[in-house]
Amino acid sequence: MTEEAPPPLISLRNVWRSYPSGETPIDALKAINLTIEAGEMVAIIGQSGSGKSTLMNILGCLDRPTKGTYRVAGRNVRKMLPDELAALRREHFGFIFQRYHLLPDQDARGNVEAPAVYAGRGAKVRRERATALLTRLGLGDRLGHRPNQLSGGQQQRVSVARALMNGGQVILADEPTGALDTRSGAEMMAILKELNAEGHTIILVTHDAKVADNARRIIELSDGEVVSDRPNGPQQASGPAHPISADLGKESWTATLDRMGDALRQALLAMNAHRLRTVLTMLGIIIGIASVVSILSIVGGAQKSIMSSVGTLGSDTVNIFPGQGAGDERAGRVRSLTPRDVTLLEGQPYVDSVSPTVATGRVVRAGAVSGNGTILGVSDQYFRVQNVAIAKGRSFTAASVASGAQEAVIDDATATKLFPDTDPVGQVVLLGDVPVRVVGVTEKPEGMAAIFQGSNLQVWTPYTTLMARLVRQPNVAQITVRLADGASASAAEKAIVQLLKAQHRKQDFFVMSSDTMRRQLGQITLIFSVLFGSIGGISLLVGGIGVMNIMLVSVSERTREIGVRTAIGARRSDIMSQFMIEAVLVCLIGGAAGVGLSLGLGWIFSLFVTSFELVYSAWSILAAFGTATVIGLVFGWLPARNAAALDPVEALARE
Incomplete structure (x- = not known):
């Protein structure tokens, strides 16, 4: 009995991609039928507007077809959830973009490690692999350099290393030499051919015939249709092809913690990169928290003074008065x-x-x-x-x-x-x-x-x-x-x-105890605590709205970064966590600064006023931090949700 042949690596059947444009939609791809086997090196060529970039986005699971069927290793992409698509990109695809799309706040090694973070690899493992990949590509002495400290060719090599970080069975290269000089472009093509010889499936998207000539198969598009699909040159044998497993697996809890730790680190980097804006964002939280804690300390001091004075007026006393109760008009005659x-x-x-x-x-x-x-x-x-x-x-x-x-x-x-x-x-x-x-x-x-x-x-x-x-x-x-x-x-x-x-x-009498007086005074001070605390809470609300506005601006500014992270395998929850953590951090640090400001003002107050003591309670400080956390969660949720919901194709195209 013969063994059943595995499904092709990539299979497109009658794939269309249309975009709304007034009453008549524009068809970027029309009835695409295409099969790519593992281990091939394919070039997709065509003039600008031919649909080649749209096809690459669909192949890389950054976009979905309007109709038709796209299968990867036999799995129907249309039926996959967003996190399953992210896992496919993270575990099996590697992207090399024309404009590199490196994370500006990360050094070369950090950029290469990013896909492994989302894949749940341990810190030591991913660090060693990133170092090995960059060294192999001639960047062993540039590990700690940020993108703006690297040349175009070096940045492109970093993007190649990033594409290979989790295996990169399929390398999708969009105009890989478009932004490089002739020498750097030749080196890049040599690297891609070497990777193909090792068994990686290489899909090039280019308009340059000389670049396409490096491939062993050329697919030509025109007006969204395949007009030519032909072999190119002698078909040399490559190493064992790297297949894609249909089982994407599940993540361990330690990997989840590692991802959260990286999200925290990214949030700190983003805050450090925009220090002035971060401080101005915190200002509303600082003022609000300081107001609430200070008001509660004043009320606490007043309560302590009143209760102490009640004690001096009579400790555990019961007062007996004539009449039927407080306010009895006849009491004076009884x-x-x-x-x-x-x-x-x-x-x-x-x-x-x-x-x-x-x-x-x-x-x-x-x-x-x-x-x-x-x-x-x-x-x-x-x-x-x-x-x-x-x-x-x-x-x-x-x-x-x-x-x-x-x-x-x-x-x-x-x-x-x-x-x-x-x-x-x-x-x-x-x-x-x-x-x-x-x-x-x-x-x-x-x-x-x-x-x-x-x-x-x-x-x-x-x-x-x-x-x-x-x-x-x-x-x-x-x-x-x-x-x-x-x-x-x-x-x-x-x-x-x-x-x-x-x-x-x-x-014909009534009684009132000092205990009753204490309870009544306690209720009065509680009312004042709530009243004045609410006034301070208004400034917290204003500060929270400020946090939300700044975070929305931050999402808009970092749209392309979000697209890059999505392309290298970040889940929606990863993107949301990063921005939520950043919002909470802003509020927590602002809360700490607000508590410190309140304590400082209290110390200065005590130097000049000795007859009244401000009373700071642990619960009010804890409540301040809790409030700051809630503000971060509530007002950070909308920007974080917007970031997580961004379409990766549109995000990558944003300047």
């Missing part, structure tokens, strides 16, 4: 809280200390100096309840409260105003027309405590003294309970409500 309630609360296990408060306003006078004062009647435990420290003297005692002693503790502002040159302790002041002796002076308040103090002079007396001598009432305006260490605020609130309801036989 007489529900009495000193008996204070005595009842003092004996509870969850209570550390407790103090009633009765308040009134009077003119405070000492000698010829006077001022408006707020007089607070409290118990001896008040100063512990409210964390008020005594700077001079002492506070009044439980005995003073029980006897209604005419003693007072004044604040620092009152002491400064009434006794600027003398020690206030032991002095007598008049509260209206009631004299009291100063027994202590409180420390100067800070933060929120200073704000709550207001502009009036502050004087504290035993509440029994105030109720008997100044306001003449049996009830108190407020009771403040400091909870014992470890006591649950919510459980204590419930216990206090139940206790006083039983005492009053109804609930």
